[in-house]
Amino acid sequence: MRHILLLSAAAFALTACGGSGDSEPAATSTPAPATQSAPADDPAQADDPAQAATETPTETEDAIEAAADEAETDMSAALAALPAPYSEADLANGRRQFRRCSSCHTIAEGARNLVGPNLHGLFSRNAGEVEGFNYSAAVRESGIDWSPEHLDSWLQDPRGYIPGNRMSFVGLRDANDRRDVIAYLMIETAAE
Template identity: 50%
Template sequence: MLKPVAAIAALAMIAACGGSGADEASPSAATATPATAPAPAPTVAETPAPAPAPVATAPGEPSPEFASLPAPYNTADYARGKRTFKLCQSCHLTAEGAGNLVGPNLHGLFGREAGSLPGFAYSDALKNADFIWEPHHLDEWLTNPRAYLPGNRMSFAGVRKAEDRDGLIAYLMLETGYTAPAADAPAEEAPQP
């Protein structure tokens, strides 16, 4: 009788600690005496530089990170976009090569044909969708995914507020490798006789 109780107590302790553990040392590792001498501290050349933090802006102020994006995303709020992405992150990743979760990886989303990411099992609705993911398509999708493309399997009600969608789309543009479409190149002139 004690063994099941002990197992349940151990599981409860593990669950209570929460988190992925990737950012925190486990208590036993932090308090254990090392068996060997500690590794030398990394040199300055070996220590990667931290990514620059987004510049803080007042609520409702345009974020400088978005200045190069097309309107209306160039005036969006980075903090709002990052906060709104928390609704998406349980199903989607944004890092290049990070793989898929319940939903496809969003890196390289903009400019990609809908339903075409290799290695992801899309619904027939998305496989047969005939559009390229651009900000305006994503805005309509995020408003109400089921109404925008009936038959898709995304179980998300949508993002109601336009400001939240603009911030989210701008955030995704930065986080997924968005590049502005190239301006139409001038047509080559026919050779003169």
């Protein structure tokens, strides 16, 4: 299905870029498929989208695929190294669940605070410690160290866990969703 969509998009792009219509109509015979994907000697031919569509994957595409495979292996190894129950988490679901959080929080090291604080290094600090973020007194005075267990309780019911905080999120009621997003955060926000 993906290949059909890509071919359809390529055909549409070629049709849309077909020129002014003043030239002679194109021949109706179908060209033979390319049997060799050697680099073009003619510079005009090198930019031909039809030729590019028939070429085999490039070294760059292979490198991207290899990097993606390596990243997936690294994520699997990182997941396996987490303590139970987080080692059994579904990281894809954790990433999906975090999308709700990403409108207010960033996770990359050095990223700016948004409506909520940056979460990089979350599990190596206490609540209310991100420099430059204006926490509520309730969070600053909570004395909570962000462990996976504290974060689980916080995510289940932020208003109930630390009354008086300003976070508007209503919480994640599903225990598996909380486990998954916590595992995702344990991996993605780890201070190195």
